[in-house]
Amino acid sequence: MSISVKILFFAKAKELSGLKESQITLPETVSYKQLLQDVVNKYNLKPIEKNIIIALNQEFSEADKIFKLEESDIIAVIPPLSGG
Amino acid sequence: MCDGDAKICTLEEEIAELRRLLRDKEECLRALKIEKTLRNKFSGDLDRDEVVRYSRQLLIPEVGVDGQVALKKGKVLIIGIGGLGCPASLYLASAGVGELTLVDNDVVEISNLHRQVLHDESTVGIPKVLSACEKLKKINPNIKLIPKQLHANSETVKLLLEENQFDVVIDGSDNVATRYLLNDACVLNGVPLVSGSALQFEGQLTVYNYKGGPCYRCLFPTPPPPETVTSCGDGGVLGPVPGMIGVLQALETIKILTKSEGVVAGRLMTFDGADLTFRNIKLRPRSATCAVCGDNPTVKELIDYEQFCGSRADDKVHNISILGADEQIKPDKLDERLLIVDVRPELEYRMCHLPNSVNIPYSKIQSGKALDAIAESLNRNGQEVYVLCRRGNDSQRAIAALKPHLPGVKLINIKGGLHSYSKLVDDHFPVY
Numbered sequence: 001m002s003i004s005v006k007i008l009f010f011a012k013a014k015e016l017s018g019l020k021e022s023q024i025t026l027p028e029t030v031s032y033k034q035l036l037q038d039v040v041n042k043y044n045l046k047p048i049e050k051n052i053i054i055a056l057n058q059e060f061s062e063a064d065k066i067f068k069l070e071e072s073d074i075i076a077v078i079p080p081l082s083g084g
Numbered sequence: 085m086c087d088g089d090a091k092i093c094t095l096e097e098e099i100a101e102l103r104r105l106l107r108d109k110e111e112c113l114r115a116l117k118i119e120k121t122l123r124n125k126f127s128g129d130l131d132r133d134e135v136v137r138y139s140r141q142l143l144i145p146e147v148g149v150d151g152q153v154a155l156k157k158g159k160v161l162i163i164g165i166g167g168l169g170c171p172a173s174l175y176l177a178s179a180g181v182g183e184l185t186l187v188d189n190d191v192v193e194i195s196n197l198h199r200q201v202l203h204d205e206s207t208v209g210i211p212k213v214l215s216a217c218e219k220l221k222k223i224n225p226n227i228k229l230i231p232k233q234l235h236a237n238s239e240t241v242k243l244l245l246e247e248n249q250f251d252v253v254i255d256g257s258d259n260v261a262t263r264y265l266l267n268d269a270c271v272l273n274g275v276p277l278v279s280g281s282a283l284q285f286e287g288q289l290t291v292y293n294y295k296g297g298p299c300y301r302c303l304f305p306t307p308p309p310p311e312t313v314t315s316c317g318d319g320g321v322l323g324p325v326p327g328m329i330g331v332l333q334a335l336e337t338i339k340i341l342t343k344s345e346g347v348v349a350g351r352l353m354t355f356d357g358a359d360l361t362f363r364n365i366k367l368r369p370r371s372a373t374c375a376v377c378g379d380n381p382t383v384k385e386l387i388d389y390e391q392f393c394g395s396r397a398d399d400k401v402h403n404i405s406i407l408g409a410d411e412q413i414k415p416d417k418l419d420e421r422l423l424i425v426d427v428r429p430e431l432e433y434r435m436c437h438l439p440n441s442v443n444i445p446y447s448k449i450q451s452g453k454a455l456d457a458i459a460e461s462l463n464r465n466g467q468e469v470y471v472l473c474r475r476g477n478d479s480q481r482a483i484a485a486l487k488p489h490l491p492g493v494k495l496i497n498i499k500g501g502l503h504s505y506s507k508l509v510d511d512h513f514p515v516y
């Protein structure tokens with residue numbers, strides 16, 4: 001089963017994807033690795049794939065995690081900013 | 085450690101011991117002085133001026149006299165006196181933090197003034213740390229301000245942290261290498277790092293290395309590829325955005341100094357000024373496998389961060405040279421009859437451009453789309469075409485990309501771009 005959830009992009013991820021937010025269809029049960037790959041491929045984030053935080057419902061996702069997604073879930077893709 | 089002869093070794097040890105001794109004595113002296121000046125017959129721990137000056141924050145139960153004394157004893161290191169460091173140091177000085185060490189190597193430029201609120205027209209050309217201290221002294225003459233005009237690198241930061249016992253370090257820097265450097269230095273010395281950053285409409289804030297929370301490397305073990313990093317000088321930044329983040333850095337520093345709850349550690353606050361949203365992302369705890377704060381750290385002393393990140397520890401642009409000498413011309417040698425192709429983004433072209441130029445953004449050339457059409461449009465205009473950009477780097481890249489599509493045309497790079505044009509030909513052309 002797949003499910004469509006909201007995804008938000010910050011900083012460089014916003015620039016590379018050209019989007020501030022979008023909907024992404026993912027398997028209902030998905031590993032962090034799979035989720036990262038899908039997000040990186042779909043939204044053109046290859047250059048920063050090692051430099052982003054993926055947050056699910058405003059919580060940092062560990063790399064070994066398996067997610068059970070629900071429709072109300074929100075994924076956020078957050079690279080660090082370095083300017084000041 | 086010391087691999088020279090025994091004399092060098094002994095001297096180094098003696099000097100280290102003397103430094104420790106000096107630091108202890110300075111601490112002792114400070115404590116005695118504070119104690120002496122704090123006592124008076126009316127108001128106990130604070131003097132008359134302090135009670136009046138800080139009354140509006142003293143009245144907050146969470147601050148009170150104990151909090152104010154804690155601020156007075158506080159020593160804070162602020163790296164970068166720009167868009168973040170200015171508001172941060174402004175509020176910390178005003179709040180009566182006892183000692184502020186300000187570090188920045190740059191001088192004030194006119195393009196700083198829209199966000200770096202401690203500087204003004206009269207201090208353009210003066211070191212930022214001096215400009216800032218002068219202003220802060222006017223606001224609060226009762227605190228100790230230590231301006232250090234130096235480049236924050238492994239040596240200087242190591243020395244600063246060896247010679248001083250800072251309670252907090254504030255990261256107001258503008259580049260990736262300095263961010264990793266400050267992170268490692270703070271982990272190695274056990275100091276909390278109040279980290280802020282900003283670009284365009286967005287800002288981020290968190291406190292690293294505080295009460296079991298993660299450090300920068302726990303979250304971002306690998307530095308980003310340099311070409312994916314945008315500086316404020318290229319991407320732009322709206323003044324109130326770093327202003328907002330810098331003010332919050334001051335707030336978090338005050339909370340740490342006064343041992344208050346609710347410090348933004350173990351979470352990352354993101355701010356988007358475009359729709360005014362604040363988000364708090366709960367972060368992971370300290371990572372057991374972190375290279376610097378983990379259980380078996382591999383980074384045990386400061387390293388070469390420019391090498392580690394593959395980028396320089398500043399936000400300046402460094403010039404490339406990928407063309408032959410016969411493909412370049414200095415801006416004061418231009419033939420005015422020839423066409424100039426300006427490859428800056430359209431937005432920058434609209435800010436200012438040479439009258440006899442056309443705009444074909446490098447991003448368009450880089451995308452590889454419509455290259456033949458671009459080539460065709462240039463072909464009509466004769467055998468030589470100048471290519472121009474802001475600093476003379478993208479113009480070289482554009483030539484390299486266009487060359488294969490334009491065998492019959494000689495593309496010539498205008499060396500040093502519009503910056504150089506302004507310097508050599510006409511300084512009415514704005515340098516931004």
Ligand SMILES: [Zn+2]
Nearest residue numbers: 299302374377
């Ligand atoms: Zn760490």
